[in-house]
Amino acid sequence: MTLSSGEYSRRTGVLGILLCLALTSAALADCDRPLSVGWESWRPYMYKNEEGSLSGLDIELIQAVADRMGCQLEFSEIPFKRHLLQLRQGKIDLATSVQKTAAREEYAWFSQTYRTSASNLIIRREDADRYHFKSFKEMTQSRFRLGVTRGYFYGDDVNKYIEKDDGPLHVEDVVSDELNLMKLLARRVDGIFADPIVIYSLARDxxxxxxxxxxxxxxxxxxxxIMGSKASVSPKTMENLNQALQSLQQSGEFDAIVNRYLEGS
Structure with a gap:
């Protein structure tokens, strides 16, 4: 069969695109084994849905990144503090939704930034006019009972106070935001530091x-x-992860995933 010049150009153009995609996938696919990712229930970022399947904003994002890298993922449910310890030891490869600190940089690689979020003081609605703190320093001078989540980073000033806990402000830590919410609703604490999107999602459920x-x-x-263990993840893999993340953002797929969850909050 003889092709016209137009048909030949179209077909070679399509073949060229397919070849570029194949070469890109091949260039990024340096995973000789599935990459392990730790997670703990943290709606709407990571949780099991009504069907019992792992879901959430972070789960979809890291899966989309891995798909672009040509890598497979294995998810392991684990409390955050133990997650960091096992990542330091190289027993788990990746963690999502982590902040960069000097201590963590000693044992982990960090991707480019991929989202931002703010922690706020969450209180019971009936107490909305009761507490008038304008700063955390002002809060430390009160007998407020504050709930925090173990292993989370709330900023240098807050975390330094949590470590000492030697002032009027009483701090109680638990292993999850969900437990903090339960304590708040049960009046065991006066307020909690948390991502409002997470807490409202849990409370709505x-x-x-x-x-x-x-x-x-x-x-x-x-x-x-996204954090990668220096003990088990190569710099090349993190470079490829960054390229995949950037591709996801440029394609619009990243925003589509994020907006789907945030609009439901």
Whole structure:
């Protein structure tokens, strides 16, 4: 069969695109084994849906990144503090939604930033006019009972106070935001530091969203990264991960995933 010049150009053009995609996938696919990713229930970022399948904004994002890298993922449910320890030891490869700190940079690579979020003071709605803190320093002079999540980074000033906990402000830590919400609703703490999107999602699931409110006191916005263990993840893999993440953002797929979850919050 003889092709016209136009048909030949179209077909070679399509072949060229397919070849470029194949070469790109081949260039990024340096995973000789599935990459392990730790997770803990943290709606709407990572959780099991009604069908029992792992879901969430972060789960979809890291899966989309891995697909572009030509890599497979294995997810392991684990509390965040133990997740960091196993990542340091090379027993888990990746973590999502983490902040960059000097201590973590000693044992982990960090991707380019991929989202931001702010932690706020969350209180019971009935107490909306009761607390008038304008800063965390002002809060430390009170007998407020504050709930935080173990292993989370809330900023240098907050974390230094949490470590000492030697002032009037009483700090209680638990292993998850969900437990903090339960303590808040049960009046075991006066307020909690958390991502409002997460807390409202959790409260909505149990039909108690109207019982909580966001206090004006907010912490500095957190910038989140994907973190890779230096003990098990190569610099080349992190470079490829960054390329895949950038491709995801440029294609519009990244924003589509994020907006789908945030609009439902």
């Amino acid at each position: 149990i039909g108690r969203k109207d019982e909580i409110a966001v206090h004006p006191l907010g912490l500095v916005s957190d910038t989140f990264y």
